[in-house]
Amino acid sequence: MDPFYDPALSYEQNYVRGPFGVFVEPVADGPMLAGDPAHRFVGIPVRTPFGIPAGPLLNARFAAAAFAHGFDVCVYKTVRTRAHACHPFPNVLAVHVDGDLTPERARRPLVADDDFAEPRSISNSFGVPSRDPDRWQPDMAAAVAAAATGQVLVGGFQGTKGDGGAGAYVADHVRAARLVVETGAPVLELNLSCPNEGTSALLCFDVPRVRRILEAVKEEIGDVPLLVKLAHFPDNDALRTLVAATATLVAGYSAINTIPARLVTPGGAQALPGRDVSGVCGAAIRWAGLDMVRRLARARDDLGHDVAIVGVGGVTTPADVLALRAAGADAVMSATGAMWNPNLGHEVRAVL
Numbered sequence: 001m002d003p004f005y006d007p008a009l010s011y012e013q014n015y016v017r018g019p020f021g022v023f024v025e026p027v028a029d030g031p032m033l034a035g036d037p038a039h040r041f042v043g044i045p046v047r048t049p050f051g052i053p054a055g056p057l058l059n060a061r062f063a064a065a066a067f068a069h070g071f072d073v074c075v076y077k078t079v080r081t082r083a084h085a086c087h088p089f090p091n092v093l094a095v096h097v098d099g100d101l102t103p104e105r106a107r108r109p110l111v112a113d114d115d116f117a118e119p120r121s122i123s124n125s126f127g128v129p130s131r132d133p134d135r136w137q138p139d140m141a142a143a144v145a146a147a148a149t150g151q152v153l154v155g156g157f158q159g160t161k162g163d164g165g166a167g168a169y170v171a172d173h174v175r176a177a178r179l180v181v182e183t184g185a186p187v188l189e190l191n192l193s194c195p196n197e198g199t200s201a202l203l204c205f206d207v208p209r210v211r212r213i214l215e216a217v218k219e220e221i222g223d224v225p226l227l228v229k230l231a232h233f234p235d236n237d238a239l240r241t242l243v244a245a246t247a248t249l250v251a252g253y254s255a256i257n258t259i260p261a262r263l264v265t266p267g268g269a270q271a272l273p274g275r276d277v278s279g280v281c282g283a284a285i286r287w288a289g290l291d292m293v294r295r296l297a298r299a300r301d302d303l304g305h306d307v308a309i310v311g312v313g314g315v316t317t318p319a320d321v322l323a324l325r326a327a328g329a330d331a332v333m334s335a336t337g338a339m340w341n342p343n344l345g346h347e348v349r350a351v352l
């Protein structure tokens, strides 16, 4: 099936012309025939606690198509407080991993090309592009409005480092959160784990800084549920420290983001212009999403916190969704899997 985001086109071309494939075909029964919301997600009634995480849904047209095709919990691609350019093309490549992308395997280069065969793992390297808030706020509001009964749009955002030091960085997160709330998004998701920012030190591993940011954001947004997006934590003590320090400030944790690895062409040259490391997602990281959900669920139970867990990583089938739910996920999302199978929402509705 043709993906709804076309890797052969630039981010900008996808933004302007997309989505593609099944997502632009008419929907027979329409989203309004979704039936009664049988589940709750962070207190909100939803038809199914399944959808698409931050990334593939570039704007309101993509989000509306995802809702219409039965993805009931959808995250708008992460935005910033100011315009930010996309990394140079290409942004999505096929990545060839023989088996799981373990921490040990991720230390060696991976071959990347445009052969998107199954089992499908890909890399995405955008650098979290954003339009100016004047542009994305009305569009995010349109995405919020595209949700039918039993569906929810999550507003994805992150802070941007500037010249102003730690205080300004915290303030930028607060401003971003406020701008997202202004769109009417009923749930927010703060990305603490982008590996495509040109730094190996992901924000989610810096617990004191994360806590400072979350306290300030929480103060700003009050009761609007806030999710935070995490990377895979190899160290379980570090994960438990993060949960203990933040669980009273958030409505839930989404895990995982991509796993960074060095990408080379089949000939051994650097695969992407200007950056040698890129985030890998899809089949090869399924083990890591499952592992994080299990450990987050254990930490939640041991520490006695009432937080939601959103399982992400390598989900391509309804069986993958059920496995993450059995591991403790309250909701499940698929990026790579949904891009190449836009019918996955309907397939998951049949089992949840």
Ligand SMILES: Cc1cc2nc3c(=O)[nH]c(=O)nc-3n(C[C@H](O)[C@H](O)[C@H](O)COP(=O)(O)O)c2cc1C
Binding pocket: 005, 053, 054, 055, 056, 077, 078, 092, 124, 126, 128, 156, 191, 229, 256, 257, 258, 281, 282, 283, 285, 312, 313, 314, 315, 333, 334, 335, 336, 337
């Ligand atoms: C095209 C694409 C763009 C992405 N952009 C973002 C983003 O802007 N913010 C974010 O938090 N995660 C982003 N991600 C990561 C996904 O949300 C998800 O965590 C990751 O792809 C693992 O899920 P998967 O194995 O189902 O793809 C992106 C993923 C893809 C495929």
